[in-house]
Amino acid sequence: MLVKIFGSAVFGVEATTITIEVNVSLGVGYHLVGLPDNAIRESNYRIASALSANGYKIPGKRITINMAPADMRKEGAAYDLSLAVGILAASGQIKSDDIAGYIIMGELSLDGGLQPIRGALPIAVQALKEGFRKFILPEQNAKEAAVVEGLEVYGVSNIKEVVDHFDGKVPLKATRVNLKELFYVNTDRFEHDFADVRGQESIKRCMEIAAAGGHNIILIGPPGSGKTMLAKRLPGILPPMTLEEALETTKIHSVAGRIEKSGLMGQRPFRAPHHTISDVALVGGGTYPQPGEISLSHNGVLFLDELPEFKRSVLEVMRQPLEDREVTISRARFSVTYPSSFMLVASMNPSPGGYFNDPDAPVVSSPSEMQRYLGKISGPLLDRIDIHIEVNPVPFEKLADDRQGECSADIRKRVIRAREIQDGRFDGIPGLHYNAQMSTRQIRRFCSLNGECRQLLKKAMQQLNLSARAYDRILKVARTIADLDGSNHITSSHIGEAIQYRSLDRDGWLG
Structure with missing residues (x-):
């Protein structure tokens, strides 16, 4: 007897339906x-x-199973349940009248229990597109798949439940989730708040500008100055994700098997890989390509602490994803593309010893040592970082001050207003949502300067010995500062503030 069961394979963040003929x-x-x-x-x-543990058996006959399309590589143990149900149906041990209307996936334990699978959300999305209305999978993945409206999702813990369902003994109950309630429940809950940061008002301002324009930022300062503390609080001032962004981000984490119990990510991701990470772990890859840290940071923040300590090869592979906001991993037979639109936040010490031009520093580095240390970061990578800011240690008086600083919620309101201005400005331009994404042509269009601004920028580039790569970055950041001020035009004060945020372009740093 021939029976067809349907499963699914995930490539990148998209799924392909697999027909299992038994x-x-x-x-x-x-x-x-x-x-x-x-x-x-x-x-x-x-x-x-x-099957044996649940009173069934593999028939003592010839069993032929084909997984179509036959020229596509299938991987993983998530087809166990599909194959088992197919064998039972083809051997007449269970009824198979409407079995073709289901997508069935799950990894079996020896006692018939089910283990969670990866990629439940993209599988559910593709199943609905292809006209399937029912999806059986492990109960651990049920909420994740149930966010797809219009698809009946049945979470099961044992193969016996599936058998009883098809035999009509104990019908399965569909998992229901309130998508909007699930999405909004965690959008405003953050563990870290800028109110906890003492002093560093200028750096908070800089982080606000970075969040408002989506600018990549690098923090340079000695140990203990608060670089990591500031970076961890950045997601709390970014605009909340839209439902579309949440689904897109959840799909990536679903493929990587990193979904939380809630089933839908409501907060922007914050990833902070260690500096010993490999290039494959950062950008993604492997024999069967999986998303890397830059894709897991999609729509969120990627924090690279102690940037010069990362291997140069690791940092260089980020250049193309930073520009294109996606990464393509190619293999001999296929290639997969993962989105990687993230904010890069990096931090570094100004020298190997951690201190710069400080006569009282416990460790002093020679100029040549400092140049070698800072030279680990290539110019093309710095080209993609809009804001460079020096972070100085906080004096005791401010550390001991009991007054609470401005909270993240208040800063976030200003950031959201600035993003709304940018949404209106770039309306109708595909792929352009905030200032950091502007090309050279768009900079010329949206960042026009009057004579006073031009003169100030020219003078700054000459006197501070700023490199040519700083020009476009200063204009982008100035446009964001103007948006925060609610100004339609860039003024000299906006240009002046933006110039301050190019520390590594100044003579004495990287040339």
Whole structure:
């Protein structure tokens, strides 16, 4: 008897429906074809044990299973449940009248229990697109898949529940979630708040500008000056994610198997990989490509602490994703593309010893040592960082001050207003949402300067020995400062403030 069961394969953040054809006929043998990997080939052992533990068995006949399309590589143990149900249906041990209307996925334990799978959300999205209305999967993934409206999602903990459902003994209950309630419940809950930061008012202002324009930023300062503390509070002042952004971000984390119990991410991600990370772990890859840290940071913040300590090869692979806001991983037979639109926040000490031009510093570095240390960061990478700011240690008087600083919620309101101005300005331009994304042509269009501003910028570039790469960055940042002020035009005060945020372009740093 021939039966067709439907599963799904995930490539990148998109899913492809897999047709599993199971034929039980006279003879002996178990034949599994359709480019399965080792995890799928071993499934017959897990299936045999799971069925036996629940009063069923693999029939003693010839079992031929084809996973179509046959020229596409299938991987992982998530097809266990699909294969097991197909064998039961093809051998007549369960009813198969409406089984073709389901997507069925799940990894089996030896006792018939189900383990969670990866990519439940993209599978559910694709299932709905292709006309499926029912999805059976492990209960751990049920809430994640149930955010797709119009699809009945059944979370199960044991294969016996699936068998009883198809036999009509105990129908499964669909998992229901209130998508809007689920989304909004965590959008304003943040562990870290700028109110906890003592002093550093100028740096808070700088972080506000970075958040308002989506600018990449690097913080330079000695140990203990508060660089990491400030970076951790940046997500709390970014605008809340839209529902579309939340779904897109959740899909990436679903593919990586990093979804929380709530099923939908309501807060922008904050990723802070260690400096020993490999280039594959950062941008994604592997034999079967998985998203890296830059994709897990999509629509959020990627924080690289002690930037010069990262291997140069690791930093250089970020250049293209920073520009294109996506990363493509190519293999001989296929390629996958992951989105990677994130804010880069980096921090570094000004020298190997951690101190710069401080005669009382416990460790003093020579000029040549400092140049080698700072030279680990390439010019092309710095080209993609709009704001460079020096972070000085906080004096005791401010540390001991009990007065609370401005909270993240108040700063966030100003950031949201500035983003709304940018949304209106860039309306109708695909892929352009905030100032940091402007190209050279768009900078000329939206960042026009009067004679006074031009003269100030020219004087600053000459006297401060600013490099040519600083010119466009200063204009972008000045445009954001003007938006925060609610000004339609860039003024000399906006240009003057933006010039301050190019520390590494000044003579004495990186030349």
